[in-house]
Amino acid sequence: xxxKPVDDRILVEPIEPExxxxxxxxxxxxxxxxxxxxxxxxxxxxxxxxxxVRPGDVVVFAKFSGTVVKVDGRELRILSRSEILxxxxx
Amino acid sequence: xxxKPVDDRILVEPIEPExxxxxxxxxxxxxxxxxxxxxxxxxxxxxxxxxxVRPGDVVVFAKFSGTVVKVDGRELRILSRSEILxxxxx
Amino acid sequence: xxxKPVDDRILVEPIEPExxxxxxxxxxxxxxxxxxxxxxxxxxxxxxxxxxVRPGDVVVFAKFSGTVVKVDGRELRILSRSEILxxxxx
Amino acid sequence: xxxKPVDDRILVEPIEPExxxxxxxxxxxxxxxxxxxxxxxxxxxxxxxxxxVRPGDVVVFAKFSGTVVKVDGRELRILSRSEILxxxxx
Amino acid sequence: xxxKPVDDRILVEPIEPExxxxxxxxxxxxxxxxxxxxxxxxxxxxxxxxxxVRPGDVVVFAKFSGTVVKVDGRELRILSRSEILxxxxx
Amino acid sequence: xxxKPVDDRILVEPIEPExxxxxxxxxxxxxxxxxxxxxxxxxxxxxxxxxxVRPGDVVVFAKFSGTVVKVDGRELRILSRSEILxxxxx
Amino acid sequence: xxxKPVDDRILVEPIEPExxxxxxxxxxxxxxxxxxxxxxxxxxxxxxxxxxVRPGDVVVFAKFSGTVVKVDGRELRILSRSEILxxxxx
Numbered sequence: 001x002x003x004k005p006v007d008d009r010i011l012v013e014p015i016e017p018e019x020x021x022x023x024x025x026x027x028x029x030x031x032x033x034x035x036x037x038x039x040x041x042x043x044x045x046x047x048x049x050x051x052x053v054r055p056g057d058v059v060v061f062a063k064f065s066g067t068v069v070k071v072d073g074r075e076l077r078i079l080s081r082s083e084i085l086x087x088x089x090x
Numbered sequence: 091x092x093x094k095p096v097d098d099r100i101l102v103e104p105i106e107p108e109x110x111x112x113x114x115x116x117x118x119x120x121x122x123x124x125x126x127x128x129x130x131x132x133x134x135x136x137x138x139x140x141x142x143v144r145p146g147d148v149v150v151f152a153k154f155s156g157t158v159v160k161v162d163g164r165e166l167r168i169l170s171r172s173e174i175l176x177x178x179x180x
Numbered sequence: 181x182x183x184k185p186v187d188d189r190i191l192v193e194p195i196e197p198e199x200x201x202x203x204x205x206x207x208x209x210x211x212x213x214x215x216x217x218x219x220x221x222x223x224x225x226x227x228x229x230x231x232x233v234r235p236g237d238v239v240v241f242a243k244f245s246g247t248v249v250k251v252d253g254r255e256l257r258i259l260s261r262s263e264i265l266x267x268x269x270x
Numbered sequence: 271x272x273x274k275p276v277d278d279r280i281l282v283e284p285i286e287p288e289x290x291x292x293x294x295x296x297x298x299x300x301x302x303x304x305x306x307x308x309x310x311x312x313x314x315x316x317x318x319x320x321x322x323v324r325p326g327d328v329v330v331f332a333k334f335s336g337t338v339v340k341v342d343g344r345e346l347r348i349l350s351r352s353e354i355l356x357x358x359x360x
Numbered sequence: 361x362x363x364k365p366v367d368d369r370i371l372v373e374p375i376e377p378e379x380x381x382x383x384x385x386x387x388x389x390x391x392x393x394x395x396x397x398x399x400x401x402x403x404x405x406x407x408x409x410x411x412x413v414r415p416g417d418v419v420v421f422a423k424f425s426g427t428v429v430k431v432d433g434r435e436l437r438i439l440s441r442s443e444i445l446x447x448x449x450x
Numbered sequence: 451x452x453x454k455p456v457d458d459r460i461l462v463e464p465i466e467p468e469x470x471x472x473x474x475x476x477x478x479x480x481x482x483x484x485x486x487x488x489x490x491x492x493x494x495x496x497x498x499x500x501x502x503v504r505p506g507d508v509v510v511f512a513k514f515s516g517t518v519v520k521v522d523g524r525e526l527r528i529l530s531r532s533e534i535l536x537x538x539x540x
Numbered sequence: 541x542x543x544k545p546v547d548d549r550i551l552v553e554p555i556e557p558e559x560x561x562x563x564x565x566x567x568x569x570x571x572x573x574x575x576x577x578x579x580x581x582x583x584x585x586x587x588x589x590x591x592x593v594r595p596g597d598v599v600v601f602a603k604f605s606g607t608v609v610k611v612d613g614r615e616l617r618i619l620s621r622s623e624i625l626x627x628x629x630x
Contacts, residue, residue, distance in 0.1 A: 003150060003176040006142065011176065017610075036609055042176075052546065060543060060618070062607045067152045067175055069126055070107075078150070078175045085607055085618045086543040086551065086582075093240060093266040096232065101266065132266075157242045157265055159216055160197075168240070168265045183330060183356040186322065191356065222356075247332045247355055249306055250287075258330070258355045273420060273446040276412065281446065312446075337422045337445055339396055340377075348420070348445045363510060363536040366502065371536065402536075427512045427535055429486055430467075438510070438535045453600060453626040456592065461626065492626075517602045517625055519576055520557075528600070528625045 008046035012038035098136035102128035192218035282308035368406035372398035458496035462488035548586035552578035
């Protein structure tokens with residue numbers, strides 16, 4: 001199934017934060033942090049947002065922002081342009 | 091009975107999420123997830139929303155968005171255009 | 181007494197939902213659902229809303245929307261145009 | 271003392287709902303309903319609101335809307351134009 | 361000390377409601393009502409508000425509206441123009 | 451350290467209210483009132499706010515308005531122009 | 541990893557407040573105050589915000605404003621221009 005975001009929305013695959021502490025302990029699910037970054041999967045039809053990001057870009061957003069959607073078992077997020085705080089060069 | 095949504099509203103028949111776990115267990119009603127997708131039944135008279143979706147299209151929306159209405163025993167939803175997050179190609 | 185709604189407001193007589201279950205049991209008052217449909221009684225002076233609905237039309241609205249007013253013993257509702265979600269053909 | 275409402279405000283004398291039940295029992299104060307109608311006493315200087323209502327007209331408003339003011343022992347209300355839902359012909 | 365309200369604000373000296381009941385009993389402080397009227401002390405520089413009221417006028421406002429300021433031991437209030445509901449002729 | 455407020459903001463040094471009662475009793479900290487006046491320290495670059503107040507002026511604001519910042523041990527406040535209710539001539 | 545703030549946003553490295561009391565006692569983490577200042581790391585593409593601040597500038601903001609992001613182990617903040625209250629010359 002393929003989702004096409006509407007207007008200035010962006011479909012993002014969240015990048016889960018590290019699930020190990022620096023000393024190598026694997027964190028249980030409840031202690032995991034919410035993701036704040038994601039890889040852009042699809043961009044809406046709005047021209048401005050298309051200039052801002054392309055599929056493959058990494059974007060930064062506030063925890064819990066956007067709407068979580070399940071697509072073929074993966075948890076993606078649909079964000080509005082105004083929820084994109086920064087782009088990241090890894 | 092036939093409903094005709096007003097302005098930029100869209101009448102949608104929600105697609106219920108899977109009610110079986112991957113291992114085949116049938117989920118009880120209380121454990122069911124809220125639908126996030128639906129098939130468009132009728133589109134309002136607004137030109138922009140008519141360009142965006144047509145009857146039969148599948149749209150994505152946030153859980154609990156829109157207004158639930160019962161039509162001839164079926165639970166449909168009336169959404170505003172701004173509540174449509176994405177369209178889906180199955 | 182006759183009420184004339186102001187601007188884009190609409191006076192509606194709610195259509196009470198079925199008070200019997202499919203198997204014929206009469207529901208007590210506390211189990212009744214809130215109405216979501218109503219018959220238009222009077223339309224405000226706003227031109228746009230006059231194009232949208234006429235007295236006698238059936239409209240759909242969210243539960244608890246509008247303001248309940250008692251007119252000669254009947255419970256009517258005054259809705260704003262923005263609270264009209266759809267029109268219904270019975 | 272005479273009050274002159276400012277801008278699009280309207281000074282209204284509420285019409286108290288019936289304090290007797292249909293069978294003639296006088297209701298105690300705590301069981302009285304909030305008024306939803308009132309007789310216009312004074313209209314603000316705004317031209318639009320002056321076209322809408324005149325002193326002596328009866329208007330409909332939501333319960334608890336407007337600001338209650340005591341004038342020479344009477345409880346009046348000052349409403350904004352947007353709080354006037356309908357006019358009534360008794 | 362003299363206060364000059366900014367823009368469309370108005371400095372008002374509240375008129376305390378009667379502290380005696382009609383039968384002459386002096387009300388204790390806790391039973392006193394909040395003032396809803398006041399005498400205008402100073403008017404801001406905004407032209408519209410200067411046309412509306414002058415020092416010495418009596419204005420009506422909702423209970424608890426505006427900001428209470430203590431000036432030389434007196435409790436005055438600074439109101440915005442939009443908080444002035446009516447003017448009063450005593 | 452010197453702070454330069456941005457846009458129409460104003461840096462103010464609050465004037466603490468009297469900490470003695472009229473009869474000379476020194477009030478404990480918990481009984482002190484929040485300041486409502488302050489001396490302007492710096493004014494933002496916005497032309498309108500520069501016409502309104504200058505460093506050294508005394509301004510009136512609502513209790514708890516603005517943002518408290520600590521500068522070299524002093525507790526100052528940064529207010530927006532809209533939080534300035536009046537100017538004071540002592 | 542390098543973050544580039546979007547539009548009028550600013551990436552800031554907070555300056556932690558003193559963690560010692562004037563008498564030299566080291567404060568425990570729970571008693572530490574929230575930072576209110578930060579050094580600008582990156583500025584968004586918006587022209588106005590680029591005139592206002594440059595990387596290296598020190599800005600003042602309200603406690604808890606902006607969004608905390610972790611970049612390579614450091615806790616940075618992304619602020620909107622409207623959250624910048626003042627600039628500081630140390």
